[in-house]
Amino acid sequence: MALKLKGDKEINQVLSSKDKALKVNLNKHTYGTFAEIGAGQETVRHFFRAGGASGTIAKAMSAYDKDFSDAIYGIEEDGRYVTENRLKKMLTYEIEVIEERLSRKTHPDKIFFSYANTVTTIDFVKKFKGHGWVGIKFQLDPLEDYSEIVLHVRFKETDAKLQQETLGILGVNLIYGAFYLNDKPKELLKSLYDNLHQIQLEIDMINFAGPRFSYVDNRLMSLLLVRNGMTNAVMFGPDGNNLLPAQQLYKANILALRGSFRPVTKVNMDMYKLAQQMFLNESKVKEENAKIIFEITLTNLSAEGEIDERDFLDRAELLCSLGQNVMITNFQEYYKLVEYFSEFTKERIALAMGVYSFVQIFDEKYYRNLSGGILEAFGKLFFKDLKVYLYPLKDERTGEIKTSENLKVHPRMKELYKFFKYNGKVIDIVDFNPEILEVFSRKVLDMIANGVHGWEEMLPKGIAETIKDERLFGYSRRKFLKK
Structure with a gap:
């Protein structure tokens, strides 16, 4: 009424x-x-x-x-x-x-x-x-x-x-x-x-x-549950149907990859495959009990203001086509994500992330709401024997490849970083493909928007075809015909 x-x-x-x-x-x-x-x-x-x-x-x-x-x-x-x-x-x-x-x-x-x-x-x-x-x-x-x-x-x-x-x-x-x-x-x-x-x-x-x-589209309904404040995290599977997080994560070994996946690139999949291999090789991890999750935060979805539902469904469509489980969360800080996982499992939890995202974890501005500041956050993040698999970053200006050995955090955070680095909490992903380090989602999007050829080679097999067939991310064949 x-x-x-x-x-x-x-x-x-x-x-x-x-x-x-x-x-x-x-x-x-x-x-x-x-x-x-x-x-x-x-x-x-x-x-x-x-x-x-x-x-x-x-x-x-x-x-x-x-x-x-x-x-x-x-x-x-x-x-x-x-x-x-x-x-x-x-x-x-x-x-x-x-x-x-x-x-x-x-x-x-x-x-x-x-x-x-x-x-x-x-x-x-x-x-x-x-x-x-x-x-x-x-x-x-x-x-x-x-x-x-x-x-x-x-x-x-x-x-x-x-x-x-x-x-x-x-x-x-x-x-x-x-x-x-x-x-x-x-x-x-x-x-x-x-x-x-x-x-x-x-x-x-x-x-x-x-x-x-x-x-x-039940994936959109999942997104709305988080956006409306009805829950902090939702999941959906490759078939697009929503899954119950508690049921999926119960007593599971969890590997999570956070990203924008706008669109999913060869870098994302290289990180995924190498981190998965490292995770499954852990003595505490059983393959039949492992859950691999591609996570997107609500903050990421609304990075340009209001949440674009079409844009969200475009990302979801590609991840589902790759057979992945997707999680949407309201956890901007990584320690909150790990706390959430810990509600359902006491088994090994790992995060796969790039160097840039990892360095941001050491920014104190994200923890001003905690009485214990960054120390409290890191206590919550690593107290469950968490592992971080770190994917390298190629400096666009100098061409230098950044890893856990040469990344730079704020001077006040150096000793804190060393503590976790030399206690085996942070492990470099070493068998990466150096030829794709310059691939970024934003670069692909710009090329699609401006009708620039060559973006297809930056994406996993079959993804470019899906984008074209479904006209995702504003793809228009007409733009490329004019070139």
Whole structure:
């Protein structure tokens, strides 16, 4: 709902949870089931209390006992119940039940839905705050296939009752959004926090699927989660679908490469392949448990002001085409990234970076908000036995190749640098290709923008073709034909 003011400006008026539930209830077409596990029947409670629920709720249930749950939805191979796979089984099963038990002849105008959640709230000793999966499977026309929205939440409140109430409000927002904001996925995403605050919960993954969302790029939805302050980090895989960071990083050996990847160049891939080889050769690292991540910071994406969504998707398209996992974070400082990784694993963590980026780590201006300044930051950065694989830099003016042996940091930082260098924390990447050291993403972009030939040779195999075919980064064949 929006209110018009002078000057034709609009102010969004957030409906209460009761009003949202009532609007769904009064819609004579919506009819579905509610299946909630782990935190009471908090969502359906809103619909019962709003009034008119008999026209909306076909069934409400909560199979708390594991044997009952397994008998209904099947046994999970990993024995876990708070998982995405469990949620999807719940949604699919409940839709099948309503389709089986309600005749389309009797209900020709009904659009069916199933809402489900499987969560665990904060434990008794308040060590684990709780998390869960929430989703809805729904249709907007009796003859169309079902669309689906699935998301993962992490609770921040330290009281189980408060978490239950938060879950209930979130569920109402999701159901309302599915029926009334499905054509505006960005607004739907924001509306999940209606009548809630970000200090109450974090949404760190969401996927849209089905005919109503065929045009939605889930990678962009990931970006919006970070930009909207709903979470600090998101991941997506080579297929473009969003991944749950906690699930991907749990007890994993992690190698992260930060960059702009605008576009990804031969230097980026040379660094990646050589760092990966060094990482897998570490005695503490098992290949089957290693995760390689290409990370882009929100600061990098907004380096030229506002975030350009098209530009972001161009970068994502190329990294996905190379089969890479991509992470978008709100961690400008490296120590925050390492702290985040450390929430999920105690195994070896490594960072691959160029000399220029490494030297910037020793700039004190980035740590003025810390009471312990740069020493506190470096304590957080290296206390987990972190390794840095350092890719060389060729000085554009002198032609000198900079490595850990001859790079220059601020005079006050020399001794600090030496401490980490000579304790084996910083390792040079030595088998690099010297012929590509002068390749920079910004140079490639300038050549593409100005119709200058030769940029194709600076990129990994197949990337130039993708840029041309998809017209990424403003590529125009016409520019080059004029040359």
